[in-house]
Amino acid sequence: MNVRPGNAPLSGCADTPVLKERGQHEVFCGLTGIIWLHRKMQDAFFLVVGSRTCAHLLQSAAGVMIFAEPRFGTAILEEKDLAGLADAHEELDREVAKLLSRRPDIRQVFLVGSCPSEVIKLDLARAAERLSALHGPRIRVINYSGSGIETTFTQGEDACLAAMVPGLPATEAKELLVVGALPDVVEDQALSLLGQLGIDTVRVLPARHVDETPAIGTHTVYALTQPFLGDTSAALDRRGARRIAAPFPFGEEGTTAWLWAVAQEFGVAREHFDRVTEAPRARAKAAVARRAEQLCGKSVFFFPDSQLEIPLARFLTRECGMTAVEIGTPFLHRDLMAPELALIAPGPRLSEGQDVDLQLDRARADRPDLSVCGLGLANPLEAEGLATKWAIELVFTPVHFYEQAGDLAELFARPLNRRSLLKNHPFFGSGKSSGGSLEEAGGQTAPLKVAT
Numbered sequence: 001m002n003v004r005p006g007n008a009p010l011s012g013c014a015d016t017p018v019l020k021e022r023g024q025h026e027v028f029c030g031l032t033g034i035i036w037l038h039r040k041m042q043d044a045f046f047l048v049v050g051s052r053t054c055a056h057l058l059q060s061a062a063g064v065m066i067f068a069e070p071r072f073g074t075a076i077l078e079e080k081d082l083a084g085l086a087d088a089h090e091e092l093d094r095e096v097a098k099l100l101s102r103r104p105d106i107r108q109v110f111l112v113g114s115c116p117s118e119v120i121k122l123d124l125a126r127a128a129e130r131l132s133a134l135h136g137p138r139i140r141v142i143n144y145s146g147s148g149i150e151t152t153f154t155q156g157e158d159a160c161l162a163a164m165v166p167g168l169p170a171t172e173a174k175e176l177l178v179v180g181a182l183p184d185v186v187e188d189q190a191l192s193l194l195g196q197l198g199i200d201t202v203r204v205l206p207a208r209h210v211d212e213t214p215a216i217g218t219h220t221v222y223a224l225t226q227p228f229l230g231d232t233s234a235a236l237d238r239r240g241a242r243r244i245a246a247p248f249p250f251g252e253e254g255t256t257a258w259l260w261a262v263a264q265e266f267g268v269a270r271e272h273f274d275r276v277t278e279a280p281r282a283r284a285k286a287a288v289a290r291r292a293e294q295l296c297g298k299s300v301f302f303f304p305d306s307q308l309e310i311p312l313a314r315f316l317t318r319e320c321g322m323t324a325v326e327i328g329t330p331f332l333h334r335d336l337m338a339p340e341l342a343l344i345a346p347g348p349r350l351s352e353g354q355d356v357d358l359q360l361d362r363a364r365a366d367r368p369d370l371s372v373c374g375l376g377l378a379n380p381l382e383a384e385g386l387a388t389k390w391a392i393e394l395v396f397t398p399v400h401f402y403e404q405a406g407d408l409a410e411l412f413a414r415p416l417n418r419r420s421l422l423k424n425h426p427f428f429g430s431g432k433s434s435g436g437s438l439e440e441a442g443g444q445t446a447p448l449k450v451a452t
């Protein structure tokens with residue numbers, strides 16, 4: 001196996017020209033984020049102010065991928081609302097009052113804007129203020145937009161967290177804020193490692209319960225765990241907090257670099273850092289190496305989707321021996337991505353935004369071994385004989401920090417394995433397309449009711 005050594009190239013892809021595309025794009029809207037956010041914030045309710053289409057998106061996407069007591073729903077805008085014949089504000093007040101009387105466990109309500117509410121210019125900020133005054137202080141009402149006109153699917157989380165920041169209480173304490181909605185088990189692992197390093201004053205945004213909401217001030221330092229939190233980062237900066245620049249905690253190398261950047265900020269000695277991280281690093285390296293056998297020497301093409309593309313390209317090229325031919329991202333946030341770009345060896349095309357037909361042409365010309373893309377592109381590409389990985393799975397699956405590094409590599413190895421198994425299959429092996437990736441979704445179905 002020929003995995004590249006972990007030493008950083010001097011400036012990597014930092015100076016690579018970026019192909020900027022502003023054509024048709026194929027991504028989910030920001031409402032999708034509710035699927036993981038509602039699991040994270042256990043006393044929050046996400047009320048989408050939208051159409052039946054929005055309700056169907058949530059119901060079908062969430063129905064396939066989660067099992068949970070529903071804490072999201074859709075206040076449906078009917079034709080009379082859209083035509084301005086009804087007072088949507090009055091109806092919204094009624095819906096929220098009904099919801100809160102039925103669900104005393106709810107402490108935060110997020111009013112989530114959608115395409116229809118944007119188009120009719122329903123003022124959800126005013127509604128949130130009014131409802132906060134009505135139901136506060138016990139209940140907090142916050143608004144943000146998940147509209148497909150304005151957001152791609154991971155931007156929903158960014159918009160949600162950014163909307164929370166102005167309402168966070170103030171503190172003068174020097175504290176670390178870990179920012180990004182991680183699965184609880186992964187968050188616990190990260191907090192345990194930080195505790196072993198001697199960093200105990202750690203808060204998390206978003207908190208699991210409203211009573212654990214972090215405070216913030218000019219002595220707060222924060223570390224992002226997700227690369228798509230540009231607006232949240234800007235909102236935290238406006239409150240005087242300072243970002244710790246680091247690669248993102250994907251893979252052994254990214255996790256070590258992230259932890260070390262935090263450790264340095266809190267004066268942790270290198271020897272102590274090495275002692276604490278030695279065993280989990282070794283486990284992560286071994287787990288990645290097992291999967292890298294299948295990935296090494298293969299090429300990967302990233303269509304822009306989740307904004308995870310650049311850190312994942314760094315992981316795949318440096319820890320798994322893959323070659324990136326194109327790294328597409330919906331937005332390239334230079335500041336946040338600088339430590340990542342510096343680690344990626346020059347070579348791949350960088351593209352920002354999307355013009356889907358042009359990008360498909362480039363992928364067809366490159367014939368990568370693996371294309372990472374949205375659901376809408378996966379089946380057509382599979383039908384053309386290209387192996388694909390659904391980008392959305394990378395957001396739904398625990399992939400951060402040491403103990404998940406092997407699983408992260410496995411996510412990319414699985415479609416390649418599947419393809420090679422099919423190649424040798426007596427029926428599919430004739431070059432016929434598999435026609436889809438049902439096994440990729442875990443084959444789960446758990447329809448949920450929309451709860452309003």
Ligand code: SF4
Binds near residue numbers: 050116
């Ligand atoms: S917010 Fe817009 S893109 Fe998203 S489901 Fe609703 S109508 Fe569709």
